[in-house]
Amino acid sequence: MLIIHIVEPFAAGVATYIKSLTENMQDNTHIIIHGERSNLTAAAEVKKYFPKTNVKFIRWANVQRELNFKKDFNALVRLIRILKRFKNADAVHLHSSKAGFLGRIACSILGIENVIYTPNGASFLIDDLSDFKVALYKRLEQFASLFGGRVICTSKSERRAYVNIGIKASYINNGTSILTTEEVKTVKNLNSFRIITAGRIVSQKGPKMFNDLALRFKELKNFEFVWIGDGVDKELLHADNIRVTGWLSAEDVQKEIKASDLYLSTSKYEGLPLAVLEAMNLKKCLLLSDCVGNRDLVRSGKNGELFTSVEDAEKKILNLYAYRESIRSMGEYSYDLCFHYFNAEKMASSYNDEYRKGPRKVKKRVTRTTRTKQRVQAILNVRLW
Numbered sequence: 001m002l003i004i005h006i007v008e009p010f011a012a013g014v015a016t017y018i019k020s021l022t023e024n025m026q027d028n029t030h031i032i033i034h035g036e037r038s039n040l041t042a043a044a045e046v047k048k049y050f051p052k053t054n055v056k057f058i059r060w061a062n063v064q065r066e067l068n069f070k071k072d073f074n075a076l077v078r079l080i081r082i083l084k085r086f087k088n089a090d091a092v093h094l095h096s097s098k099a100g101f102l103g104r105i106a107c108s109i110l111g112i113e114n115v116i117y118t119p120n121g122a123s124f125l126i127d128d129l130s131d132f133k134v135a136l137y138k139r140l141e142q143f144a145s146l147f148g149g150r151v152i153c154t155s156k157s158e159r160r161a162y163v164n165i166g167i168k169a170s171y172i173n174n175g176t177s178i179l180t181t182e183e184v185k186t187v188k189n190l191n192s193f194r195i196i197t198a199g200r201i202v203s204q205k206g207p208k209m210f211n212d213l214a215l216r217f218k219e220l221k222n223f224e225f226v227w228i229g230d231g232v233d234k235e236l237l238h239a240d241n242i243r244v245t246g247w248l249s250a251e252d253v254q255k256e257i258k259a260s261d262l263y264l265s266t267s268k269y270e271g272l273p274l275a276v277l278e279a280m281n282l283k284k285c286l287l288l289s290d291c292v293g294n295r296d297l298v299r300s301g302k303n304g305e306l307f308t309s310v311e312d313a314e315k316k317i318l319n320l321y322a323y324r325e326s327i328r329s330m331g332e333y334s335y336d337l338c339f340h341y342f343n344a345e346k347m348a349s350s351y352n353d354e355y356r357k358g359p360r361k362v363k364k365r366v367t368r369t370t371r372t373k374q375r376v377q378a379i380l381n382v383r384l385w
Contacts (some may be wrong), residue, residue, distance in 0.1 A: 001028045001090035001355055006064045006099045008035035012200050013274045014095055014120050015046045017154075017174060021093075022055050024348030028355075030055045031089075033082055035063040035075075035098075046126070050094040051251075053240055058082055068265065072102065079106045085111060091355040094149070097123045097137075108147040115149035116351075118271075125269035125292055132246045138165050153355065155272035156298040172354075173296075174272035175347035176281050179341050182307045184258075184283050193321055194224045195287075197259035198253060198275040201231030201244070206266030206289065213266070214239040216314050225264075228256055237241075249304060257282050261327060263304075263319060264313075270294055272342075280338040283331035287316055297342075312367060 003025070005018055010032070022030045047057055060082065062190065063075035083092070083106055091114045094103035100117040107115045124137035142165065145151070151169035151204055162169040199205050208228065217223040218241050225242045245256065257263070263279035263286050270293025274334040276286065286304030290292040294370060296305050305320075307313040320327055 001087070002088075003028050003030050003082050003355060004086050004238050005030060005032045005095060006034075006060070006092065006103045007032065007095040008098045009048055009096070010034035010036060014273075016274050017120065018095060018144045019050055020175065020177070020344045021348055021351060022051055022297045023177075026051065026054055027353075028054065031058060031086060032056070033058045033079070035059050035060045035073075043191070063102070070097075070263055076106060079103065081111060082348075083107065083110055083112065086127050090114065091116065091120075093118065093351075093355075097121050097141070101123045101140060104144045104147040104149045104333065109323055113148065117144075117149045117151050117161075117352060118154060119151070119158065120154060120271040121269060121293065122158060122205070122271075124165070125161060141165065141167060150354070151214055152160070152351075153271065155293050157296050158293045161292055162246070172347055173342050174274055175278060175342050175344035176277040176338065177276060177344045179281050182208050182217065184281070184335070192224050192270035193260045193324075194226060194260040195264050195317065196226040196228065196257055196279075197266070198228035198278075199273075201227065201234045201237065203233060204268055205231075206268055207231075207233045207236040209266040209289070209313075210264070211239050211242065213264075213308050213317075214242050216310070217241060218319075226256060226260065228253055229347070231310050253278070254282065257284060260284065261324070261335075262287055262317070265289055265294055266313075267285045267291055267294060272296060277338060277342050283335045285320065285327040285330035286334060287313060287320070289313075297334065297337070299337065303330045303337060 002185050007014055007018060018032065034057060036059065060079060062071055062078050066072055072313060079102055087110055092101045092112055094115065094117040097119060102325055104117060123143060124134050124201060145167050151162055152168055153162060153169050153171040154174045156171055159169045159171040162236065181198065201207050213227040218239060223241060226245065227237055227242060228245045228248055232244050236246060241385065257279055263276065263284040265273065265275065265276055265288040267289055269291050272293050276297055286298055288298055288304065288306055290306040295306060298306050305316045307316055
């Protein structure tokens with residue numbers, strides 16, 4: 001099969017997710033149409049880690065994160081021009097909100113029917129936006145759903161968020177490549193208690209909460225906090241007991257996580273976080289903020305805990321520290337969960353089945369949805385190619 005992936009941004013967890021799909025579907029050919037953000041890892045660097053034999057890349061010019069009618073229109077025109085070459089592809093898979101919005105309009109205009117949209121963290125779940133922007137993002141998701149495509153979320157709780165705003169959705173759990181027992185072997189410094197996280201240092205990931213929590217342990221010299229990654233909000237991580245590593249190779253990320261005691265996430269919302277799955281794969285106990293995506297990964301008291309505030313997180317860290325032996329057994333439970341429910345091979349197999357299913361046929365009739373699509377197509381009825 002020929003699978004077209006459309007993504008903005010092409011970095012961090014979304015890029016890892018697409019890489020996992022392509023690695024586990026080597027019998028298919030994948031074309032990745034991607035944007036690029038200057039403040040994230042360069043696309044050229046990201047491409048190095050993808051399979052060389054079955055993956056090709058096309059840069060999507062003009063696309064950017066912010067809402068801007070002129071730039072978004074230009075990005076849509078460019079995307080239509082690119083997609084016209086692949087109208088006979090077996091499936092088009094859209095990743096993240098901007099690609100999901102513009103991609104569904106472009107595919108509808110071109111008559112491409114087998115379209116899947118995976119949000120990877122719904123934009124309307126951002127809790128530090130104004131009520132107006134949250135309402136706007138919901139309306140944009142609802143509007144884009146008029147143009148067809150199947151919404152497949154990365155977690156059960158993300159699916160529920162879409163259903164709650166009236167959008168039909170299903171879900172396929174994110175997955176990671178399961179490591180062997182030998183690969184998971186850990187060498188630890190028993191004189192320290194290391195708490196670690198990984199990801200972009202941006203508002204979504206809660207760096208301020210991470211810093212506030214670290215400050216509560218500043219007098220306890222054996223407690224260490226580590227953030228693997230970089231980002232625009234790096235200055236929020238100013239506590240003396242926080243070490244920011246910057247971006248590391250996959251091997252060095254594993255070394256850092258192996259040397260830790262507890263994986264912490266202060267995220268405000270997620271799809272289903274791959275960084276947490278990788279920590280589970282390395283047999284780590286979890287302490288995660290109680291948000292969409294995170295709550296799908298914790299079985300309370302078995303592989304970790306959820307928390308709702310800095311005070312709650314502090315209390316649970318101290319409790320876990322007092323019973324450090326339980327952290328080891330919780331890590332084993334994390335690994336078992338990962339193996340059975342969050343396995344990259346199972347994820348890829350499920351998507352492969354979805355690609356083969358094709359669009360669900362619906363009897364055509366003139367409805368408000370049809371008229372809306374016709375109006376948009378009329379606006380865009382110019383020589384785009």
